[in-house]
Amino acid sequence: MSDQKPLEGLGTCPLPLRVHRTVQMAHGGGGRAMRDLIERVFRSAFSSGTSVPHDSAIVDVEAGRLAFTTDSFVVSPLFFPGGDIGKLAVFGTVNDLAMAGARPVCLSAGFILEEGFSLERLQQVVDSMREAADEARVSIVTGDTKVVDHGKGDGLYINTAGIGVVPAGLDVSPSRVRPGDAVLVSGDIGRHGIAVLSVREGLAFETSIQSDCAPLAGLVARLIDAGVEIHCLRDLTRGGLASALGEIALDGGVGIEVEERAIPVEAPVVAACEILGLDPHYVANEGRLVAFVAPADGQHALEVIRSHHRAAGAARIGQVVSAHRGVVHLRLSLGGERVLDLLSGEQMPRIC
Amino acid sequence: MSDQKPLEGLGTCPLPLRVHRTVQMAHGGGGRAMRDLIERVFRSAFSSGTSVPHDSAIVDVEAGRLAFTTDSFVVSPLFFPGGDIGKLAVFGTVNDLAMAGARPVCLSAGFILEEGFSLERLQQVVDSMREAADEARVSIVTGDTKVVDHGKGDGLYINTAGIGVVPAGLDVSPSRVRPGDAVLVSGDIGRHGIAVLSVREGLAFETSIQSDCAPLAGLVARLIDAGVEIHCLRDLTRGGLASALGEIALDGGVGIEVEERAIPVEAPVVAACEILGLDPHYVANEGRLVAFVAPADGQHALEVIRSHHRAAGAARIGQVVSAHRGVVHLRLSLGGERVLDLLSGEQMPRIC
Numbered sequence: 001m002s003d004q005k006p007l008e009g010l011g012t013c014p015l016p017l018r019v020h021r022t023v024q025m026a027h028g029g030g031g032r033a034m035r036d037l038i039e040r041v042f043r044s045a046f047s048s049g050t051s052v053p054h055d056s057a058i059v060d061v062e063a064g065r066l067a068f069t070t071d072s073f074v075v076s077p078l079f080f081p082g083g084d085i086g087k088l089a090v091f092g093t094v095n096d097l098a099m100a101g102a103r104p105v106c107l108s109a110g111f112i113l114e115e116g117f118s119l120e121r122l123q124q125v126v127d128s129m130r131e132a133a134d135e136a137r138v139s140i141v142t143g144d145t146k147v148v149d150h151g152k153g154d155g156l157y158i159n160t161a162g163i164g165v166v167p168a169g170l171d172v173s174p175s176r177v178r179p180g181d182a183v184l185v186s187g188d189i190g191r192h193g194i195a196v197l198s199v200r201e202g203l204a205f206e207t208s209i210q211s212d213c214a215p216l217a218g219l220v221a222r223l224i225d226a227g228v229e230i231h232c233l234r235d236l237t238r239g240g241l242a243s244a245l246g247e248i249a250l251d252g253g254v255g256i257e258v259e260e261r262a263i264p265v266e267a268p269v270v271a272a273c274e275i276l277g278l279d280p281h282y283v284a285n286e287g288r289l290v291a292f293v294a295p296a297d298g299q300h301a302l303e304v305i306r307s308h309h310r311a312a313g314a315a316r317i318g319q320v321v322s323a324h325r326g327v328v329h330l331r332l333s334l335g336g337e338r339v340l341d342l343l344s345g346e347q348m349p350r351i352c
Numbered sequence: 353m354s355d356q357k358p359l360e361g362l363g364t365c366p367l368p369l370r371v372h373r374t375v376q377m378a379h380g381g382g383g384r385a386m387r388d389l390i391e392r393v394f395r396s397a398f399s400s401g402t403s404v405p406h407d408s409a410i411v412d413v414e415a416g417r418l419a420f421t422t423d424s425f426v427v428s429p430l431f432f433p434g435g436d437i438g439k440l441a442v443f444g445t446v447n448d449l450a451m452a453g454a455r456p457v458c459l460s461a462g463f464i465l466e467e468g469f470s471l472e473r474l475q476q477v478v479d480s481m482r483e484a485a486d487e488a489r490v491s492i493v494t495g496d497t498k499v500v501d502h503g504k505g506d507g508l509y510i511n512t513a514g515i516g517v518v519p520a521g522l523d524v525s526p527s528r529v530r531p532g533d534a535v536l537v538s539g540d541i542g543r544h545g546i547a548v549l550s551v552r553e554g555l556a557f558e559t560s561i562q563s564d565c566a567p568l569a570g571l572v573a574r575l576i577d578a579g580v581e582i583h584c585l586r587d588l589t590r591g592g593l594a595s596a597l598g599e600i601a602l603d604g605g606v607g608i609e610v611e612e613r614a615i616p617v618e619a620p621v622v623a624a625c626e627i628l629g630l631d632p633h634y635v636a637n638e639g640r641l642v643a644f645v646a647p648a649d650g651q652h653a654l655e656v657i658r659s660h661h662r663a664a665g666a667a668r669i670g671q672v673v674s675a676h677r678g679v680v681h682l683r684l685s686l687g688g689e690r691v692l693d694l695l696s697g698e699q700m701p702r703i704c
Contacts (some may be wrong), residue, residue: 026697028426030590030636033697035599055448055587056419058518066418067408070460070513074380074498096407108422110511112464144511146426148702154504159462159496161422161513166410173406235407238382247387251406284382345378345385350500 023117028147038145041123045130046109046140057141059106064168067102069093070161076350078125078155081195082210085158086128088286088352091215093162094136095235098217099289101172101224102164104136109143109160114153125156136215138162164217167224176231177252179322182298184291186219186305187212187313188264189241193283194272196351203275207268214287219308226304229294236285237352242340243282244290245328250342255325258318258340261333281330282343284351292320375469380499390497393475397482398461398492409493411458416520419454421445422513428702430477430507433547434562437510438480440638440704443567445514446488447587450569451641453524453576454516456488461495461512466505477508488567490514516569519576528583529604531674534650536643538571538657539564539665540616541593545635546624548703555627559620566639571660580653581646588637589704594692595634596642597680602694607677610670610692613685633682634695636703644672 026033073089090107097104109129113122133140140160195211197203216235223230232252234244241263249256265280273280287310293301298316305314328340378385425441442459449456461481465474485492492512547563549555568587575582584604586596593615601608617632625632639662645653650668657666680692 024697025701028590029695029697029699029701030592030595031695031697031699034590035694056421056452056454056516058452059418059420061413061416061418064413066411066413066515068411068458068460068515069408069494070462070511071496072462072464072498072511074464074500100406100408100410102408106420108420108513110422110424110462110513112424112426112509142421144423146424146509146702148426148506148509151503152506154500157464157498157500157509159422159424159511159513161460161462161511162408163418163420163515164408238380238386240382243382342387343381343383345376345381345383347381347383349377349381350498 021119023113023115023119023147025115025147027113028145034145041126042143045126059141059163061165065166067097067100067164067166069096070159071096072157072159073352074157074350075196075352076154077199080199080211081208083213084125084128085156086125087132087213089158089160090129090132090136091213091286092352093160094138095216097162097164098220099233099235100166101170101220101230102166103221104138104162104164104217106139106141107133107160107162109140109158111145112153112157113145113147114155115147115150117155122156136217170224172230172233174232174248174251177248177254177292177320178231179254179320180295181231181292181320182295182301182316183256183258183318183320184293184302184305185241185263185315185317186289186311188266189236189285189288190265190269190273190280190283192286193348193351194269197276197348205268205272209268209272212285212287214310216287216289219305219311222308223291223301223304228297228301228304230291231294232292234290236288236290238284239343240282240284241290243342246340246342249328250326253325255321255323256318256328257321257331258328259331262315262317264313264315278347281340282347286352373471375465375467375471375499377467377499379465380497386497393478394495397478411493411515413517417518419449419452419516419518421448422511423448424509424511425704426509426702427548427704428506429551432551432563433560435565436477436480437508438477439484439565441510441512442481442484442488443565443638444704445512446490447568449514449516450572451585451587452518453522453572453582454518455573456490456514456516456569458491458493459485459512459514461492461510463497464505464509465497465499466507467499467502469507474508488569522576524582524585526584526600526603529600529606529644529672530583531606531672532647533583533644533672534647534668535608535610535670535672536645536654536657537593537615537667537669538641538663540618541588541637541640542617542621542625542632542635544638545700545703546621549628549700557620557624561620561624564637564639566662568639568641571657571663574660575643575653575656578656580649580656582643583646584644586642588640588642590636591695592634592636593642595694598692598694601680602678605677607673607675608670608680609673609683610680611683614667614669616665616667630699633692634699638704
């Protein structure tokens with residue numbers, strides 16, 4: 001689509017709609033305009049093209065335990081180095097499923113469009129979602145579109161929900177974390193938050209910092225297939241590494257000790273954090289996880305993680321302890337230690 | 353909660369948060385404020401209280417076909433006669449599952465909160481969702497909360513996704529509709545749209561018109577249990593009866609004939625539509641369905657539907673024909689007929 005011609009595929013649409021380049025209230029009204037938008041933008045990207053539109057998608061599953069999760073995405077701006085809201089919306093939900101040890105199967109996608117939002121931008125996001133879904137090997141099988149008045153949204157919000165299948169006998173949960181467990185991180189931290197902030201604040205860093213946003217289900221499958229005794233997994237999103245560890249310490253009722261020098265942070269992220277006055281341990285990620293594995297499996301798990309093309313920079317960063325339950329201690333590179341507490345509020349809003 | 357005291361249950365929350373009566377950006381930041389909001393408002397309402405918070409909920413299911421659907425809710429205003437956005441969010445998704453013949457099992461709930469939204473109003477909506485979930489016999493098992501800046505939302509948007517189990521051998525879909533099928537509607541139409549519009553436009557009608565919003569899964573289960581040969585079901589939402597029929601005519605490749613005099617519309621709705629210049633056939637509903645059933649089962653199906661306490665006003669309104677495929681004809685009470693076309697755009701925005 002170029003800026004100069006009508007949205008492709010609207011050829012049979014009533015004339016007044018052909019000339020629209022932006023979202024109209026009519027696109028959410030349940031009539032022909034909405035049907036056209038769904039058919040031509042969403043269904044052409046997401047569906048196999050064989051099914052009849054219906055209120056629900058039908059999914060065949062084996063008996064067993066399903067993982068089910070949801071996330072809304074309100075990131076600002078919608079496009080940033082290394083990703084966009086569409087990629088986030090697919091990978092974020094895929095990753096939440098993977099954190100329960102589940103193999104992601106299918107996603108739903110709910111769009112809240114602001115009147116006046118560019119249909120070309122919408123098409124870009126939808127295309128990005130399709131690519132992301134292909135990469136993560138999930139199908140987007142059902143969806144919904146709503147339109148809100150200009151000034152009652154911010155271009156585009158997306159909700160995705162997802163279903164995954166949990167392998168028999170697998171139980172991955174904070175309640176399984178035990179003192180002695182090795183704590184691994186799957187790569188360097190802080191890139192997503194800095195990438196988004198750099199666009200939002202108009203900052204230009206010497207090196208362009210790309211978001212780490214990526215699917216984690218393949219990595220998790222590799223750990224499961226390798227027979228690693230996984231106790232808990234958590235993807236690092238809002239609140240970063242520190243918040244993920246803090247939550248698991250609280251929910252698992254354990255203490256956690258991590259080494260500052262062992263935590264991988266790229267030099268440009270460190271530099272950007274210094275300029276912005278941010279602690280990288282709290283900066284958001286969208287393609288990193290922490291894994292809590294049985295003590296004897298720590299080294300093996302690290303090798304398995306590092307064998308994944310997106311996780312060569314993985315590191316063992318600490319261990320679970322029976323002391324200071326509910327609290328995370330960070331041993332500082334320069335000696336001494338400090339508590340990595342949950343932040344009271346937000347470090348940076350609308351990061352995902 | 354009264355207006356004069358802090359949100360109940362925030363007793364252990366850091367002091368600055370105890371005094372907040374409205375949503376803060378911090379409530380979406382992934383830190384302690386968000387955790388408190390989730391624990392004290394959402395989890396206390398929705399969860400059994402036994403599970404550890406985790407990225408995904410785990411749901412045990414039998415093998416077979418699942419129905420999976422999603423809907424976002426952006427209704428304005430949030431509260432209206434007979435319901436609120438919370439009831440809509442639960443019943444809307446439950447109803448989409450039921451329209452595939454599925455027994456609803458569980459829902460997700462994603463909240464997009466606008467900075468400054470009243471926490472008391474949020475609690476009211478959450479309480480309403482819990483009541484609605486109890487009535488519809490589903491559990492809300494997983495959720496997400498995002499906060500957007502003041503002026504980038506409209507108080508509260510909710511997305512729900514849902515999983516249901518489709519009974520073995522059941523296939524309910526527009527592609528199964530056949531000429532001769534009886535077309536039934538489960539009650540009077542147009543009340544939801546008029547109820548919302550009456551508040552939005554500050555209209556006072558002689559009789560207060562209540563939204564029809566209600567769960568439809570129990571009614572569908574009754575039809576299935578009674579052995580009715582159901583071909584297709586569709587709940588009447590945006591675009592009303594006319595749009596639902598129009599879509600099925602198009603997607604099923606059939607013609608549909610309905611009788612104006614057979615379509616139940618309450619007198620106050622007729623009167624309100626006349627004042628507002630609306631055609632009640634296009635006015636939104638949130639607790640009504642159309643059923644397409646095998647010709648021989650028409651009368652039996654109608655009796656089964658009428659036996660449900662919410663559907664005493666059900667009626668047979670027409671039949672499927674092999675002529676005028678893709679088009680719905682309305683036989684007028686005063687003689688003659690007209691086409692019930694899909695509206696080009698919207699009759700009324702943000703009705704659900």
